[in-house]
Structure formats: C-alpha cells, structure tokens
Amino acid sequence: MASNGQEKQQGEAGRHQEVGHKSLLQSDALYQYILETSVYPREPESMKELREITAKHPWNIMTTSADEGQFLNMLLKLINAKNTMEIGVYTGYSLLATALALPDDGKILAMDINRENYELGRPTLEKAGVAHKVDFREGPALPVLDELVKDEKNHGSFDFIFVDADKDNYLNYHERLIQLVKVGGVIGYDNTLWNGSVVAPPDAPLRKYVMYYREFVLELNKALAVDPRIEICMLPVGDGITLCRRIK
Numbered sequence: 001m002a003s004n005g006q007e008k009q010q011g012e013a014g015r016h017q018e019v020g021h022k023s024l025l026q027s028d029a030l031y032q033y034i035l036e037t038s039v040y041p042r043e044p045e046s047m048k049e050l051r052e053i054t055a056k057h058p059w060n061i062m063t064t065s066a067d068e069g070q071f072l073n074m075l076l077k078l079i080n081a082k083n084t085m086e087i088g089v090y091t092g093y094s095l096l097a098t099a100l101a102l103p104d105d106g107k108i109l110a111m112d113i114n115r116e117n118y119e120l121g122r123p124t125l126e127k128a129g130v131a132h133k134v135d136f137r138e139g140p141a142l143p144v145l146d147e148l149v150k151d152e153k154n155h156g157s158f159d160f161i162f163v164d165a166d167k168d169n170y171l172n173y174h175e176r177l178i179q180l181v182k183v184g185g186v187i188g189y190d191n192t193l194w195n196g197s198v199v200a201p202p203d204a205p206l207r208k209y210v211m212y213y214r215e216f217v218l219e220l221n222k223a224l225a226v227d228p229r230i231e232i233c234m235l236p237v238g239d240g241i242t243l244c245r246r247i248k
Contacts, residue, residue, distance in 0.1 A: 087173060
C-alpha cells in the first residue's frame, strides 16, 4: 500500500500528465504562476477570446499555449518580421499572435487541411482588424511549398515561418522552407520535445499518437542539430519549440 507521500506524488504526476502537452515544467503551480503573472494580464482581448473559444473545441489540445503565443508575438516584433508563413493553423491562436505583431501591410501565408477549424477563429481575426493580413490555403502544405520553390523570386522571401502540423512531414518541410526563408530569417518548429517523450524509455506507457510521432520528432531534432545552414535554439516553451536561424 502506498504511503500518503507516495499517493501525493502519484496524484501530482497524474494531474501533470494531463497538462504536460502544454507545459514541460515539473510544477503545474509554477506554470500557472507564469500564466497568471505575465501572460494573461498582457494577453490581447482578441487572443483571450479566441483561446476561450478554442477551449470548447474537442481537439483543443492542438492549440498553441498562451505562453507560446506571447513568445511568438514578441519574437516577431524583435526580428521586425513582415512576410511570414504558418503551416498548421487549427483555430488560429498562433496565427492571431503573428498577425497582431506584423505591420499593417504584413502578410501571413497560412496553410491547413481543415478550413472549418480556421473559420471558427476567423471572426476573431476580423474583429481584431488583422484578417486582411492572412492568405489562407486549405489543403496539404507540400504542394504549395513545391510551387513556391519553383519560382526563384520566392527564395529567401520569408522573414519567419512557423510549423505546427504533421510531424511526419517536418523534414520534408524543412528542405523546402530553408530555401524560402531569408538568410537571417527564422523557422520555428513546434512540439520538438513532444510531451517530454523524446527522453522516455522504450517501454514507457505513451499514448498511441505520442508514440507514433515520437520517432519523427527525434529524427527532426537530430537533423536540425547537424544542419550547417542554420543556427538553432531549442526552448522548453509550450511543448518545445526549436528556432532555426538561416545562416547560409
């Protein structure tokens, strides 16, 4: 029979597992402190509204966390991004964070296989006055990227690219995106710590979808680590985000 201390630890581990997809911190209380101290008080009203709308959606685990949204918004301002791309939109929380950070004539080429989810968040984009910055394309991203790569005028034309879609295609995306982002520009790959599973033992009791994509995430991380065309920084924000700055 477990002691009271063991029961407490097991209970805390169980609770943490449910939110672990969006926080890799060991303490849920610490993560909540970050949200309540520096994220929620500064969150634009439109982002709060979309976050609350998305929370009611059955697939809400797919959304970008509020702290990562804040991070992306500041990053885009720091690098003075104007022409951007997003692969994997869902309801558009990260898309809205990006749109709010761009100048009025900024652009986001946004791609997702599900327009219905995007339309759920589009009224919030319109209310925030940033919907005109978004060029949404429904369907797989690879054919769109292939068309962009064919035209040399698109090479090096993007300041920032955010990828939060099918993990099994991340490396395929990378070989195309590295041509489209400018030298000095940034590509952000989301979920690169994949629920912490990147360090899980082989026999760990992982959810099926976590187990399936884990190998693709590991493969991506290994490839980015040795890619001479980029500088990288892996951050434990949200579910892990790796920033790649193109240097050649």
